[in-house]
Amino acid sequence: MLDAMTDDKSLLDHIHELVEEEKKLRAAHHGLDSEGRQRLEHLEQELDQYWDLLRQRRAREEFGANPDEAAERSVNEVESYLQ
Template identity: 40%
Template sequence: MEDGQILHHIKKLTETEEQLWTKAELNEQEVDQLHRMKLELDQCWDLLRHRRALRDSGQNPDKAQPRDIDSIENDVK
């Protein structure tokens, strides 16, 4: 996935997220959807950072692969 594709996906996710947050009340399914979207956004940003780091170090950014969410969350802590 190219950087532009990742950024486009991030944009779509954040637009959907914003639409949900504008609702007066969220049902359980929408709360679950928001949680899943947050995790997916974390993965997208992580992949984008990894691609940029590879590019900056003269390596092929296409070698970057999405990491599982547990790995990403453990790096943040």
């Protein structure tokens, strides 16, 4: 679940932290146990949610709306987007 982040910088800082953890897990991918694989899957989902929220904020700002009104979307909703 996403925290109540108040600005794009906070979101980006957290995204960078998650990416670093993801890189470490991927580097050890062959040695990951079940818990590590679950953590990696959770990180991927959380990153998708944070990127989605950041895109929402930026789009709202670009079109003159309040970026603070951007809302977290569920993992299912974010994961079902076509890439």
